[in-house]
Structures are given as C-alpha cells and as structure tokens.
Amino acid sequence: MDPLTSAGWTASPAADESRWFAVEEPSAPAGVRRGITAFAERLGFAGERLGQVQLAATEAATNLAKHAVRGEILVRVVRDGNAASLEIVCIDHGPGIADVPRSRLGGYSTTGTLGLGLGSIERLADRSGLHSLPRAGTTLYARFRQPGADPRLPLDRPYAGLTRPIDGERECGDAYAVIAAGGAVYAMLCDGLGHGPLAARAAQEAVQVMRETRPPARPADVLGRIHERLHATRGGAVAVAAVSPEDGRVRYAGVGNVSGWIVHRDARTGMISIPGIAGSHARVREQVYDLPPGAAVVLHSDGLTDRWDPAARPGLSGRDPLLIAATLLRDAGSRHDDRSVLAVTTAERG
Incomplete structure (x- = not known):
C-alpha cells in the first residue's frame, strides 16, 4: 500500500x-x-x-x-x-x-x-x-x-464523515472508519445501540475491526467479523461498503437501521440493509449495485431521516464530501438521537 x-x-x-x-x-x-x-x-x-x-x-x-x-x-x-x-x-x-x-x-x-x-x-x-x-x-x-507534516500527503480525500452526539451527551454512540486503497474506498458506519458511553464502546469496537482489516476485503466478511466482535457489547446497526469507481460497482452489506444510498445527479438509489442487530442476531448478505459515473455513496445512521431529496440541494452534487456530509447532517438530522453521516465521492473536483 x-x-x-x-x-x-x-x-x-x-x-x-x-x-x-x-x-x-x-x-x-x-x-x-x-x-x-x-x-x-x-x-x-x-x-x-x-x-x-x-x-x-x-x-x-x-x-x-x-x-x-x-x-x-x-x-x-x-x-x-x-x-x-x-x-x-x-x-x-x-x-x-x-x-x-x-x-x-x-x-x-x-x-x-x-x-x-x-x-x-x-x-x-x-x-x-x-x-x-x-x-x-x-x-x-x-x-x-498539522505543522511539520509531510507536504506530499494529500489534504483532499474522496470521503468525509461527521458525528454529533445526542443533546446532553459528550460521547457519540455513532462512529465511522474509511480508507482509500487499491482503487476502492472501504467505508463503515456503526450506530451503537442507544446512546452514551456503552453505545460509543460498541461503535468503537466496530472501528477497531476496520483498523485491523487489510484491503481488499469483501464487505460481508468485514461485517461478519464486526458481528462477532460486538457480542461483548450492546451491539449496533452497521453498514460496510466497498466503492469501486473504476469498476462502476458498490459492494454493500448492512444490518439494522443504518441507511446506504447511491446519489447520482438529482436522484438516489437505496441499498438494502437486513433487519437485525450486529453482535446479537444478524444475517449477513452482500449486494452489488451499479455506480454511475460521478455518483456519491452516503451512509448515515437513523439520527438522520431518510426523507431528504438531492434535487432540493442544487450545486451540491460533485462537491467536497465534507460539504455533502455537513449539509445532510443539517437538513436531515434529528436533535433526539446520535447522528452520523459518511460521504464517499467519485466525481473529479476542481
């Protein structure tokens, strides 16, 4: 690598x-x-x-x-x-x-x-x-x-995420992990069950599994390992995606109420998560979806409503993934839950 x-x-x-x-x-x-x-x-x-x-x-x-x-x-x-x-x-x-x-x-x-x-x-x-x-x-x-950092290391990445704890909590029960490797982006988002420190522990355990993963990896295999590791926690909803712009494909595996979307032009396509709780009871199934040129992949917890419309945000398509994540957190986020959103872009930005 x-x-x-x-x-x-x-x-x-x-x-x-x-x-x-x-x-x-x-x-x-x-x-x-x-x-x-x-x-x-x-x-x-x-x-x-x-x-x-x-x-x-x-x-x-x-x-x-x-x-x-x-x-x-x-x-x-x-x-x-x-x-x-x-x-x-x-x-x-x-x-x-x-x-x-x-x-x-x-x-x-x-x-x-x-x-x-x-x-x-x-x-x-x-x-x-x-x-x-x-x-x-x-x-x-x-x-x-950061001062003294290697100037050759890029500051721009094709991904960005945001988390926001529920009002009154310092720790967020949602967490994400993401990396670009071998022409693909591997992304995971976990919504720990409930909120507060115990939810955060579950989400951070899922992050640790991702840190131990060496790409390339199948999302279903990664989600299976997360499911096993979350047995010792209260569990959570988890989605794992492998975004491959060169192949025009997204491989996706999700369990619970984490949402996955392919956003293209002024429309979006939902990706299927299987009902269950990672760490408790879960069936792992991987799906493959077409990835249109220039599309973005968005994962978010149920702290964001699914009722957001890409067409209502002109000028956002193809922009920096942090702007996409921030706009969705603002427009679709709820004050009554932990919130998290992770955006992966494939369009070239000027």
Whole structure:
C-alpha cells in the first residue's frame, strides 16, 4: 500500500478531539477561539500559524453570530493514519448567502464586523469549501495541515464523515472508519445501540475491526467479523461498503437501521440493509449495485431521516464530501438521537 496515497484508516474523532459549539450569541466566538486553540496547540500549532487559525475560527464564528439562524461550529482533529489536520465546520439554517463570490472578497462586510470576508478564511486555510442556498443556509469548512507534516500527503480525500452526539451527551454512540486503497474506498458506519458511553464502546469496537482489516476485503466478511466482535457489547446497526469507481460497482452489506444510498445527479438509489442487530442476531448478505459515473455513496445512521431529496440541494452534487456530509447532517438530522453521516465521492473536483 503506497503510504503517500493511502496512509491509513481515517475514523471519527475521539470525544476529546471533537467539540460542537452553538453560535447564536455575541459571546460565542470567544468560546470557539478557546476551543480551537486547545486543539491547535495539541497538534503543534504556534506563533503566526496559530494566530491565523485563531483568526479564521473567530471570523467564522463572528459571521454566524451576526448573520445566521441556529449557527453551529464543529472544531475537531482529523487523523489519517499517522497524519493529522485541524478542521472547523460551520453549519447554519439561513438566511443563506445571496452573493457568494462577493462574500469571498477581503474587506467585504455588511454589519461592521472585522470585514475579513469568507475569502480571508479560505486564504488562511490549507483547504476550504462553501455551499450556500438562499433561505436554506450555508455550510463551510476550513482545514489546516498539522505543522511539520509531510507536504506530499494529500489534504483532499474522496470521503468525509461527521458525528454529533445526542443533546446532553459528550460521547457519540455513532462512529465511522474509511480508507482509500487499491482503487476502492472501504467505508463503515456503526450506530451503537442507544446512546452514551456503552453505545460509543460498541461503535468503537466496530472501528477497531476496520483498523485491523487489510484491503481488499469483501464487505460481508468485514461485517461478519464486526458481528462477532460486538457480542461483548450492546451491539449496533452497521453498514460496510466497498466503492469501486473504476469498476462502476458498490459492494454493500448492512444490518439494522443504518441507511446506504447511491446519489447520482438529482436522484438516489437505496441499498438494502437486513433487519437485525450486529453482535446479537444478524444475517449477513452482500449486494452489488451499479455506480454511475460521478455518483456519491452516503451512509448515515437513523439520527438522520431518510426523507431528504438531492434535487432540493442544487450545486451540491460533485462537491467536497465534507460539504455533502455537513449539509445532510443539517437538513436531515434529528436533535433526539446520535447522528452520523459518511460521504464517499467519485466525481473529479476542481
């Protein structure tokens, strides 16, 4: 396995490396700044670069507090094998940005804020993305490479996931693991039964099975091993997919109420999960589906409703997988359960 193209498994961050902030009050940006500073210093950010990270997070939070409805920011560490990056993900429920190109201009401001503009956040970050629809809301992310990291390691991956614990819990009972290897992407999402620490233990056990898996691997075999390992836990719903763009196929095995979708153009195709609970009672069956060119594969827990429509999100198809995951978490997520979504894209992005 080439270490420069497939450094290792990426999994949902640990509870102490991921934090959501509600950004609805003028005082909220200070809390976001403190949160990102703690994570950044843990990764070795210092001096001018630390200041740039702090500035980007503060401006993003200030924009939400000034302009947005139900603004939220996720600050997290994302580990890809031995490499790591720092991310901020911003989500709001409106009003959306009417003039996205103008919002990217440095110095543009409508309410007397710092006026750095979204363009300055993009310039400070090593990678960033933005999707906005009037009246629907905006999703934005900014990614910062860990200081001293090998610059040859790519910051862009054809996959991204998000998890969000149920209100009142620190640990999320949902988790994912994903890797690109041998021309395919292997993805797993587990929804531990219930929520809280015991659900998180089940989900993390499924992640550990994935970390021990050496691609290539059949999803049914991987799910079978997860089922065996989850016997000692409360169990969960699990989906495993092998996405092969070159072959135009998705191999999929799922048990329980984790949803799997192939999203193409303005439509989607559901993939079949067998009723049951991994770790308790489960029948494992693998299905093979056609993968249209440029399609995305989305896995999500039942913390997201199935009633979302790709046609209602113009401009999202073919975008960065983190924007897809963030938009679905916002639009289809429920506040009454742990939430997780994992997106794998196959389209070339500019």
